[in-house]
Every structure is written in C-alpha cells, then in structure tokens.
Amino acid sequence: xxxxxxxxxxxxxxxxxxxxxxxxxxxxxxxxxxxxxxxxxxxxxxxxxxxxxxxxxxxxxxxxxxxxxxxxxxxxxxxxxxxxxxxxxxxxxxxxxxxxxxxxxxxxxxxxxxxxxxxxxxxxxxxxxxxxxxxxxxxxxxxxxxxxxxxxxxxxxxxxxxxxxxxxxxxxxxxxxxxxxxxxxxxxxxxxxxxxxxxxxxxxxxxxxxxxxxxxxxxxxxxxxxxxxxxxxxxxxxxxxxxxxxxxxxxxxxxxxxxxxxxxxxxxxxxxxxxxxxxxxxxxxxxxxxxxxxxxxxxxxxxxxxxxxxxxxxxxxxxxxxxxxxxxxxxxxxxxxxxxxxxxxxxxxxxxxxxxxxxxxxxxxxxxxxxxxxxxxxxxxxxxxxxxxxxxxxxxxxxxxxxxxxxxxxxxxxxxxxxxxxxxxxxxxxxxxxxxxxxxxxxxxxxxxxxxxxxxxxxxxxxxxxxxxxxxxxxxxxxxxxxxxxxxxxxxxxxxxxxxxxxxxxxxxxxxxxxxxxxxxxxxxxxxxxxxxxxxxxxxxxxxxxxxx
Numbered sequence: 001x002x003x004x005x006x007x008x009x010x011x012x013x014x015x016x017x018x019x020x021x022x023x024x025x026x027x028x029x030x031x032x033x034x035x036x037x038x039x040x041x042x043x044x045x046x047x048x049x050x051x052x053x054x055x056x057x058x059x060x061x062x063x064x065x066x067x068x069x070x071x072x073x074x075x076x077x078x079x080x081x082x083x084x085x086x087x088x089x090x091x092x093x094x095x096x097x098x099x100x101x102x103x104x105x106x107x108x109x110x111x112x113x114x115x116x117x118x119x120x121x122x123x124x125x126x127x128x129x130x131x132x133x134x135x136x137x138x139x140x141x142x143x144x145x146x147x148x149x150x151x152x153x154x155x156x157x158x159x160x161x162x163x164x165x166x167x168x169x170x171x172x173x174x175x176x177x178x179x180x181x182x183x184x185x186x187x188x189x190x191x192x193x194x195x196x197x198x199x200x201x202x203x204x205x206x207x208x209x210x211x212x213x214x215x216x217x218x219x220x221x222x223x224x225x226x227x228x229x230x231x232x233x234x235x236x237x238x239x240x241x242x243x244x245x246x247x248x249x250x251x252x253x254x255x256x257x258x259x260x261x262x263x264x265x266x267x268x269x270x271x272x273x274x275x276x277x278x279x280x281x282x283x284x285x286x287x288x289x290x291x292x293x294x295x296x297x298x299x300x301x302x303x304x305x306x307x308x309x310x311x312x313x314x315x316x317x318x319x320x321x322x323x324x325x326x327x328x329x330x331x332x333x334x335x336x337x338x339x340x341x342x343x344x345x346x347x348x349x350x351x352x353x354x355x356x357x358x359x360x361x362x363x364x365x366x367x368x369x370x371x372x373x374x375x376x377x378x379x380x381x382x383x384x385x386x387x388x389x390x391x392x393x394x395x396x397x398x399x400x401x402x403x404x405x406x407x408x409x410x411x412x413x414x415x416x417x418x419x420x421x422x423x424x425x426x427x428x429x430x431x432x433x434x435x436x437x438x439x440x441x442x443x444x445x446x447x448x449x450x451x452x453x454x455x456x457x458x459x460x461x462x463x464x465x466x467x468x469x470x471x472x473x474x475x476x477x478x479x480x481x482x483x484x485x486x487x488x489x490x491x492x493x494x495x496x497x498x499x500x501x502x503x504x505x506x507x508x509x510x511x512x513x514x515x516x517x518x519x520x521x522x523x524x525x526x527x528x529x530x531x532x533x534x535x536x537x538x539x540x541x542x543x544x545x546x547x548x549x
Contacts (some may be wrong), residue, residue, distance in 0.1 A: 004035075004040060004418075004422055004423045008416065008423060008425065012425075013411060014411040014412065014414050014425070014427065015155065015156040016415070017077065017078075017415045018032075018078075018415060018416050019416075026080065027079065027080040027474060028078055030192055031075075031078055031191075031192070034187065034188040034191050035075075037187075043074070043418070046074060046184050047074050047418055049184060050074055050180055050181075050184045051071075051072075053180055053183070053184075054069045054071075054176075055069045058234065059072075059173070059176050059180075059234065068462075070173060071462075071465075071467025071468070072173075072467060072470070073417045073418055073426075073467055073469045074181070074184055074185070075415070075416055075417060075418055075423070075469065076469055076472045077469045078192075078472045078474065079471065079472065079473050079474065080474050081474050081475065081476060084473045084474075086341060087158055087443070088443045089341045090148075090158075090160075090340070090341035090342030091148045091342070091432050091434050092434065092441040092443060093336065093340065094146075094148055094160065094163060094342070095143055095146050095148075095165075095434050095436060095441045096335075096336060096441060097328065097331050097332045097335050097336055098143055098146070098319045098328075098331075099142060099436065100331075100335040100336075101331050102142045102143065102165075102313070102315070103140065103142065105122055106134065107136075111331070111334065111335075114334070116330055116331065116334045117327045117330070121323055121324060122318050124402055125317070125318045125321045125323070125324070125372075126321075126372050127280070127315070127316075127317025127318045127320075127321055128315065129315040131287050131304075132313065132314045135304050137211060137309060138213050138214055139210055139211050139437075139438035141210075141311075141313075141436050141437070141438045142165075142312060142313035142316055143165045143316060143319070144208065144211060144275075144311040144312050145204065145207075145275075145311070145312060145434070145436075146165045146168060146434045146436075147164040147169075147170065147171075147432070147434075147447075148163055148164070148342075148431070148432055148434070149161040149163075149164065149430070149431050150342070150429065151410065151413070151430070152428075152430075153345075153410055153411070156413070157343070158430075159344065159345050160325075160328070160342050160344050160345070161345060162320065162322060163319065163320045163325060164431075165312060165317075165319050166279070166316050166317050166320060167276070167277050167278075168431070168433065169232045169235055169277075170235070170431055170448040171200060171235070171444065172234060172238045173235075173448055174197050174200070174433070174444065174446060174448050174471070175200060175238070175242075177470040178197050178198070178446070180470075181470040192472060192474065193474060193476045194472045195445035195446060195475045196445075197445065197446045200435075201242035201243045202243070203442055203444075204239070204275075204435055205221065205243040205244070205245070207311075207436060207437035207438070208273045208275055208309075208311055209273065210437045210438050210439075211273055211311055211438070212273050212309060213306050213308065213309060219272035219273050220245075220269065220270060220271050220272050220273070221271075222240075222246045222247070222262060222271050222273075222274055222275070223236055223239055223243070223245060223246070223248070223274075223277065224274050224276040224277060224278055225237075225247055225248070225278070226249070226294045227249050227294070230277075235277075245275075246262065248262060250278070250292075250293070251293075253296040254268070254296065254298075255296060255297060255298025255299060255302055258301060258302050259307045260274065260296065260299060260307070260308045272308060272309065273308070273311060274299075274309070274310050274311065275311050276310055276311065276312075278294055278295060280314050280317065282294040282295050283310075283314065284296065284297060284298065284299045284300040285297050286301070300314065321371055321372060323349060323402065325405075326344070326347045326405065328340070328344060346407060348366075348405060348406040348407070350397055350401040350402070350404045350405065350406060351401050351402045356397065359406040360398075363382050363385075363390045363394060364382045364383065364385070364390060365382050365409070366382045366406045366408060366409070367379060367380070367406065367408070367409055368382070368393060368397070368404055368406050369404065369406075370404060371404065371405055372403070380393050381409070382409075383409060411427070412427035412428060412429055412452075412458060413428060414426055414428070415449075415469065417451055417469070419455070424455060426452055426457075427452045427460065428449050428450065429449070429450050430448070430449050430450075430471065431447045431448045432444065433447055445473040446471040446472065446473045448468060448471070449468060449471045450466055450467070450468055451466060451467050451468060452466050
C-alpha cells in the first residue's frame, strides 16, 4: 500500500488535508495505518466492487437526460472532532441568521431601516417574491433544510463559499456513500469512531412534522418532485422512502377550499406539509409561471391561509443571492450580536463604484460571478479568460453592476484520491447540511465532499467528471479507536429507482401524451434549484493552478 503514495506530490500551494509535506496530519494517522495492511490488488478489487455496486443500485445523476453512476472514491475525507465543532457552530450561526433575516425581509424590514443592508438589494433580487410577504410559517421556520458550501483555503481554514436555502440537494449521496464505504472498507471503518449519518431522514421528518399547521396533531407529509426526468429524482425518491412518506408530483395534488389534497385509493386526503423539490417559479401557476405543469394551482393561497406548510418557504432565494452573501457577516452581528464563526471568501460588490473601478482594473486577476448564478454557470475566471471574453465581461458589468460580484482566485484543498491505479491529490469542497425544527438547528455530521477526479481540474462538478468522497467526522480524539461501524441496511442501501407515487397511494392521473408529455419532461429537466444544478451544469473550467471560488 505504501507504493500507492509514492510520488504523491502534494507540494503545490493548495492545502493537502492528509499530508503536511512528508508528514501525516493527525486525523489520517489511523486511516493510513489501516490502508497499509492492504495490497494494491486488494484495494483495486475493492474499488471495482464499489463502482459496480453504485451502478447496480442506480445511484446516478443526470446530465442532459443521460443517467450516469455517481463516482465515489474509496478513500474517505477525515475531519477531526475539533475542526468539525467549528464547522457545526458556524453553520448553525448562519442558519439562525438567515432565518432572522428572511423573517425580517418578509415582514417589518427593520434591517433596512437600520441601514445594515440596502432595501434595494432585496427589491432587485430575482428571488424576492411578494407572494411570500406576511406569510408566517406555523413554527416560524422558513429554512427547514440548508446546505452551506465551504472550501478550505491555502492556510487550511474553512470559509463559506455560498449559502443554499432554497432546496439544497446532495444529502442522498452522503447517506449512500457511507453505506457503500462501510461495505467496501469494513475493517478500516471499524478502526475509527465515526459519527453516523443514517439518522438524517428522521431528523428531517421530525422538522417537517413540527412545521405542520396549528392544530394538526398527526400531519400528512409528502415530498413533491418535478418528476422522473429531474436530475435529482433519485434523491427525492430516497428521502420519501426513508422518511416513510409519499412521493408525489403536482398532478397528484389538487386544491379545494384553500386546502391541498392528495389523490389516494381512498379518495382525496388532506396534505399538511409539503417538502417541495420544485423551484418557486414552477410551484403554482396561479401566482408564478402560468405554463407550469409541475405544480398545483392554489398551493400558495393554501399556504397563505395557514392550511399547508411549504418547506423550504417560498422566497428564500433572496437569502442565498450572492450579493446578500456579502452582507452575511454584518447580518450575523446585527441579529445575533456575535462575530462570524466561519469567514466568507473576500468579495467585491460591483454596485459599489470604488470597488467596481478596482475590479475592472483587475479583471484578468479575479473571478467574477453572476449573483443569481449556480453550479458555476456564468463564472468568468480572469486568469483563464481571453481578451475578448474580458472585454465582453466589462461591458456586462458596466451595464448591470448589481448582477455581479468579484472574488480573488482561491484554491481548494486536496485529498488523496484513487485514480487510474494510484493515489494523487485532488481538489475537494464540502457541503454540510442543516435541519431546523424550530427548536434547534442540527447539522448532519459529515456533509457531501465533492472531488474533481481529473488531475489539475479544480471544478468539482459531476458534469466535469467530478465525484464524491465519504466524509468521516471523528467522534473522539484523533487516533482514538473504537469499533462503531455504520450499520449497513441492505434494504436501504439499494435505492429503488422506481420509487415514486406509491402503488397504494396516491393514484397518479393518466400520463399526458404527445406535446403535453414533452412539455412536462422539459420542465422537469429544466427546473432545478441552484444547488441541484451544481451536479449537472457545465461550468467555466480552469485548466490548472488555482480554483475560482
């Protein structure tokens, strides 16, 4: 096994999470010791078995309508307890702040009157929806689920790259990755005390039930999916199944007298909480896109009447607008009277004339992002751009500076990754997931680590050949030993690709045909929350060197 690390070459400016020069970092001591007991052929056979299991189980993602197995690297990423404690605290802090901010934005707007953030920033956000104004969730929660994207900079410090509080996706891979690695490396995982991730669905269900309308003792919860053509359908089906609730499409629902009803074999039954995985614009054709075939007419009115809870709440997108992201440190101080636990990546607001002038002078050095972009779409990486591209960018910035932010080029950290029969450093990011039940913000110990599998590649998106790693959050002091393997539930480990509106309830209406079916398929594929798109959309790609945050 030692031979696999020969020439590992983590000598670049990026922070390597396993090696500090020639020395091992403490969280990886036991992992390295365990790997040394394996021969290279043994490891290769385990890698092949791992890949085959994901293909057989249908753990896939979608690129332009083509289903592909989601690559999972056999070497986990290890995060020690103290480091994770800081991440946990920082994520909780941001979620509490974003909750307070959204409640304020859609109500009194005191934050504007106090001059913390200009009202115009929100008024001009494409994600601000007047339909959400004065809608008060039953337990006050708007951000039931969030995904806070982090990177580790050259100094090894975790920084926030962006907040995702609409419908962040990827948690299904966290759970399936753990089960797969538990089967592939049982003796290695038994050597570590690793915090489990299998409890996520019950945490989520508890939070959703807690958000039920007042007076509903035993709420009916459903997961609303755009449909089988959506790139995140696998996740929708897995979450519904593991929570034990129905997976429905818009055509399975209808609204009557201000209430949302679900078609079942017993007739129409009321729905109280909808964990929707559909963008705001497709939810209700009465209030948003009139041509949407994915949502249910009247759903927003039912929510306004307090008869159904939508999770996450409509209008949350203003909180993960990249321009709002730049104000998060100030918002934390304003609402919580605390200093930020996790720092932002340094960012220029191009609506600020002085900042804009500086950025325009340094376009070839910086990374520019559209504020409402996602998955890397629209990003221009100055050091990689041509003169013509920079000239075009300059024109766009001057025409609409509010729509852009700029950041320095920051590298992602690297973790050893098994590629082409050997281990090499590959860049990673991290998305921790948080669930808010109204009493507590709980952070899943072990987020989604995405890894760029190609050498020199710094974009982790699957559409660029990226994959993922199991993320081990250690439960005790580094190097501690206790056998706490993740339980492998074979029934859950085999996602059911056909899991959809269950065969007992509800009964889906007849499948649309011809043009209508084509339109539905197109919308299912087209609509995708920003976080989800990060798995499927092509992005600007640096060829080497630094990563564009």
